[in-house]
Amino acid sequence: MAKLSRFKKRVSDRSGFDFYEQSLVKDGTWKVGGDELDTPPPSRLSVGGEGDVSSGEALTSNDFAIGDLATPAAYDNPVNAITAAGGISVSTTHPWLYVVGSLNDVSITADPQLTIGVEGQQVTLVGVGSVVTLSHNTGLNLVGGVPYRIGSGSIIVLMYNSANALWNERSRTTP
Numbered sequence: 001m002a003k004l005s006r007f008k009k010r011v012s013d014r015s016g017f018d019f020y021e022q023s024l025v026k027d028g029t030w031k032v033g034g035d036e037l038d039t040p041p042p043s044r045l046s047v048g049g050e051g052d053v054s055s056g057e058a059l060t061s062n063d064f065a066i067g068d069l070a071t072p073a074a075y076d077n078p079v080n081a082i083t084a085a086g087g088i089s090v091s092t093t094h095p096w097l098y099v100v101g102s103l104n105d106v107s108i109t110a111d112p113q114l115t116i117g118v119e120g121q122q123v124t125l126v127g128v129g130s131v132v133t134l135s136h137n138t139g140l141n142l143v144g145g146v147p148y149r150i151g152s153g154s155i156i157v158l159m160y161n162s163a164n165a166l167w168n169e170r171s172r173t174t175p
Contacts, residue, residue, distance in 0.1 A: 077096045077097065079099075079128055079129075080097055080099050081100055081101075081102045082100065083102050084107060084108055084109045085109055086110060087108050087115070088125070090114050090121070096123075096126060097123060097124070098126050098128045099125050099126070099132050100127070100128050101130035102130075103130065105133070106132050108133065108134060108135070111138040112138055112139025112140070113135070113167075114140065114167050116139075116160070116165070117160030118160060119160065119162040120160070121159065122159045122160075122170070123160075123167070124155060125150055125155070125157075126150075126154075126155050127151045127153060127155070128152060132149075133147055133149050133150070134147060134149075135147045139165075139167060140158070141167065141169065142169045143172070148169075154172075155171075155173045156171070156172045156173075157169070157170040158170060
């Protein structure tokens with residue numbers, strides 16, 4: 001008499017590998033999968049769980065300085081209130097500049113409109129309030145010569161090129 005297996009053999013059409021379907025087996029009064037048989041764990045040590053406390057050393061407030069948790073000053077990007085004659089001061093410390101007109105909309109008349117940068121330096125200007133208008137020329141090379149109004153939520157990315165001594169527009173968005 002042929003021996004019956006509790007596994008059904010299937011052959012994959014794609015790979016040709018054999019796969020087996022496993023039927024349920026009896027474990028006492030329960031029908032369970034073959035890998036769910038009630039067997040004792042390999043160790044009597046607790047593996048931990050929700051709410052368990054680590055046996056490691058506890059952290060104390062003296063283990064680190066409060067300054068370690070703060071954002072370094074180099075990454076703090078202040079909001080720059082722009083005036084027409086003052087223009088925009090660019091620094092290598094803050095690659096993102098939040099700009100706003102000084103209480104009113106401002107068209108920059110300073111020449112150059114942005115302070116001179118270094119070769120390959122990028123600056124991203126983000127509008128956070130009243131409009132600041134940048135014009136083509138006077139230190140800026142805007143795409144198509146079209147002025148750009150930096151309003152709340154507007155972003156323009158510029159890169160400095162020392163060959164033409166201009167900030168060249170890389171991209172712009174409008175909210």
